Amino acid sequence: MVTDLQGNRLHGANSAAARFFDQAIDAFSVYRGDPVALLDQALLEAPEFALAGVAKGWLLALATEPAATAAARQLVAALPHDGLDGRTRSLLAALETLLASGWTDAALRLDHHNAEYPCDLFALQAGHLVDFFRAGSRSLRDRIARALPRWSADQPGYAVLLGMYAFGLEETGAYAAAEDAGRHALDRDPRDCWAHHAVAHVMEMQGRPQDGIGWMIAREPHWAGADNVFKVHNWWHRALWHLELGQVDEVFALYDGPIREQRSSVALDLVDASALLWRIELCGHDVGDRWQELAEAWRSQVDGHYPFNDWHAAMSAIGAGRGDLVLEIRHGLRAARGARESEFTRWARELGLPLVEGFRAFRAGDHARAVESLLGVRCVVNQLGGSHAQRDIIDWTTAEAATRGGMSELAQALAHERLARKPYSPVNQAILRRATAAAAVPRRVPG
Numbered sequence: 001m002v003t004d005l006q007g008n009r010l011h012g013a014n015s016a017a018a019r020f021f022d023q024a025i026d027a028f029s030v031y032r033g034d035p036v037a038l039l040d041q042a043l044l045e046a047p048e049f050a051l052a053g054v055a056k057g058w059l060l061a062l063a064t065e066p067a068a069t070a071a072a073r074q075l076v077a078a079l080p081h082d083g084l085d086g087r088t089r090s091l092l093a094a095l096e097t098l099l100a101s102g103w104t105d106a107a108l109r110l111d112h113h114n115a116e117y118p119c120d121l122f123a124l125q126a127g128h129l130v131d132f133f134r135a136g137s138r139s140l141r142d143r144i145a146r147a148l149p150r151w152s153a154d155q156p157g158y159a160v161l162l163g164m165y166a167f168g169l170e171e172t173g174a175y176a177a178a179e180d181a182g183r184h185a186l187d188r189d190p191r192d193c194w195a196h197h198a199v200a201h202v203m204e205m206q207g208r209p210q211d212g213i214g215w216m217i218a219r220e221p222h223w224a225g226a227d228n229v230f231k232v233h234n235w236w237h238r239a240l241w242h243l244e245l246g247q248v249d250e251v252f253a254l255y256d257g258p259i260r261e262q263r264s265s266v267a268l269d270l271v272d273a274s275a276l277l278w279r280i281e282l283c284g285h286d287v288g289d290r291w292q293e294l295a296e297a298w299r300s301q302v303d304g305h306y307p308f309n310d311w312h313a314a315m316s317a318i319g320a321g322r323g324d325l326v327l328e329i330r331h332g333l334r335a336a337r338g339a340r341e342s343e344f345t346r347w348a349r350e351l352g353l354p355l356v357e358g359f360r361a362f363r364a365g366d367h368a369r370a371v372e373s374l375l376g377v378r379c380v381v382n383q384l385g386g387s388h389a390q391r392d393i394i395d396w397t398t399a400e401a402a403t404r405g406g407m408s409e410l411a412q413a414l415a416h417e418r419l420a421r422k423p424y425s426p427v428n429q430a431i432l433r434r435a436t437a438a439a440a441v442p443r444r445v446p447g
Contacts, residue, residue, distance in 0.1 A: 005156040006119040010051060011085040017046035021055075025122050028059065029160040030191045031230035035059060051088045053079050057095050058126050064133065065267045066303040073099055087117055091126075102343025103134035103385075114143060118150035121157040128164045133308075134343075135382040135391075141168030159188035163195030170201045171388060178202050190222045193230040200237045204389045207422035209241035224258070229266075235259050236272035240279070240389075244427055248285050251276070255290070263293070267301050267309050270294065274312040275393055277319060278359075282400050283427065291319035302329055305344055307352030308385040314356040318363045330356055351377060351384045355394065362397055367405025374398040396427075403435045411435035 002010045005022045013021065024038035036059050042052040053075065060072035076096060084092065090113045098106035110127035117123060124147055131139040144165040151158050166182035169175075179202045185195035196219060203212035216223075216238040223234050235258045242250040260273055273294055277287050298313040302325075310329050317325035333348040333356065358373030378394045399418060402411035415432035422428055 004121075006121050007155075008087065008117065008120055009085070010049065011088065012048035012050055013042070013046045013052070017042040017049050017052065020045060021049070021052055024052075024055070025157075029121065029125060029157065030189070031193045032191065032225070032227050050080060050084055051091070054088055054092045054095060055122055058091070058122075061095060061098055062126065062129050062133075063267065064306045064309055065301055066305060067300070069099070069305060087113075087120065090116070091123055094126075098130065100342070103130050104136075104343055106130055107134065107136060107139060111139075111143070114147055118147040119155070121160065124161065125164065128168075131168075132387070133306075133385045135385050135387075137168070137171040137382075139168075141165065141172045141174075144168055159185045159192055159195070162188070163192045163198060166195055166198035167201065170198050170205065175202045175206055186219075186222075190219075193223050193228060193234065196223050197230065197234060197237070200234065201387060201389055204237065204240065205421075207244075207425050209244045212241040213238060229268075232259055232264065232266075232269040233272055236276055237389075239276055243276075243279060243283060244425065246283075246426060248280070248283070251280060255280075260290075260293070263297065265297050265300065267306075270298055270301060270316075271309060271312045271390075274298075274315040274319075275390065278315050278393060279396070281319070282396060287319070291316055291321075295320035295322045295325055299325070303332060306385075307333060307344070307347045307355075310348075311352055311355045311359075311384070315359060318360050326356070326360060347384055351381050355381065355384075358401075359397065362401050365404075367401040368407075370401040371398060371405065371407065371410070374401070399431050403431055403438065406438060408435050408439035412439060 002013045002015060002018050004010055004018060004025070010018050010021060020038050020042035024035040024042065027033040027035040027038060036056055039052045039056045039059070042049055057072045057075045057079070060068040060075065063069070072095070076092070076099065079092065081092070090109070094106050094109035094113060097109050107127060107130045110123060110130060113123050114120065114127055124144065127143050128140060131143060144161055148161060148165065151161060162181050162185035166178045166185060169178035169181060179199050182195045182199040182202070185192050200212060200215060203215060216234065224231050235254055239251050239254040239259065242254070255273070255276060259276065264270070277290055277294065280287050295316040298316050302310055302313045310333060314326055314329045317329060330353065333352045354373050354377040358370045358377070361373060362370035374394060375398055378398055381391060381394055395414070395418065399411060399414035402414055412432065412435045415428060415435050418428040419425065419432060
């Protein structure tokens with residue numbers, strides 16, 4: 001009987017295909033190399049190995065890019081649906097659900113799958129990413145908590161589980177436990193970028209920029225290699241800490257260097273670049289013509305399918321003064337209203353559009369309208385996906401709009417809200433100082 005490294009039977013695989021499959025799962029687990037190419041090799045060795053095809057479909061769907069999503073649909077349509085073993089059939093059903101109706105329904109199907117196959121490492125990681133893309137913080141934690149007792153500490157992939165659990169703990173506010181789990185995961189497997197990233201998030205949420213920079217520098221050989229598909233996101237984290245400390249030269253060096261020097265068109269990389277440039281401008285710095293390159297890079301990635309990406313694309317279009325692209329993005333989000341209702345169309349209508357309108361108004365200097373668009377949606381926008389750290393840009397922009405718009409009482413309130421989370425943040429302290437100074441200026445009475 002042919003099995004994977006976790007002991008699950010691989011129906012239709014031979015030993016060579018199993019080796020390629022295990023290598024693909026390892027590459028996926030630590031975000032290094034090309035797991036899709038390895039799955040293709042597995043299929044060449046064993047064309048009847050349906051699980052490898054289903055796994056490839058999942059990887060394409062999880063890219064959150066229009067072309068990859070279309071390829072996933074084509075692949076699923078071509079897969080055999082009869083005679084599948086239970087594990088493969090269950091994963092395929094969850095993938096079809098994701099492509100048809102959205103992340104939450106797929107996550108629920110994976111809840112059942114992970115309960116029945118708790119040592120299916122690929123399915124646990126796919127579920128973890130689905131939870132991330134729908135910002136299901138409790139599921140990020142509990143999906144892994146349910147599986148961990150079924151694993152042994154010496155089982156291949158156990159460190160990957162600890163890394164995922166660390167991120168779930170961080171997103172639910174258990175920062176000490178998250179850092180401990182992340183560090184333990186890295187003791188077992190230093191390559192684990194997700195565990196490294198989980199500890200970075202702890203330091204970000206706790207307002208520990210010096211610790212964060214040191215963490216990145218000390219471990220750079222493990223996460224910054226050329227074959228690491230997560231490296232730009234980790235560079236983004238380091239840039240945020242330099243920005244927090246007012247070290248803008250370092251921020252621009254990182255942006256022009258490892259973040260954008262390769263002119264990546266990968267959606268994840270474009271999200272990070274857009275969010276960083278917007279934050280740099282919030283701090284009062286001119287980013288030059290950097291928006292123009294980024295806006296053009298976004299063109300092929302905008303389709304209304306994943307509004308979290310479209311909102312970041314809108315940031316770059318707004319920054320570049322590309323009204324045509326902003327209109328295209330808004331049209332795509334509005335067009336979702338006429339489509340069959342799904343989680344994607346609901347996100348576009350209820351969350352994506354207000355964010356784009358709010359950020360557009362902010363950049364145009366219509367701060368009152370920006371606050372009106374963002375103040376309410378910021379409290380429910382976690383449904384849109386991403387992490388607390390990524391979504392913080394919404395709260396920050398809202399506070400900045402209130403400050404610049406002369407809404408001093410609201411601005412002070414929002415600054416205090418931010419300082420309650422990060423009391424030593426120079427950025428948050430600066431917002432409060434400016435809001436307080438504006439409140440102290442006597443208002444002129446007409447006549």
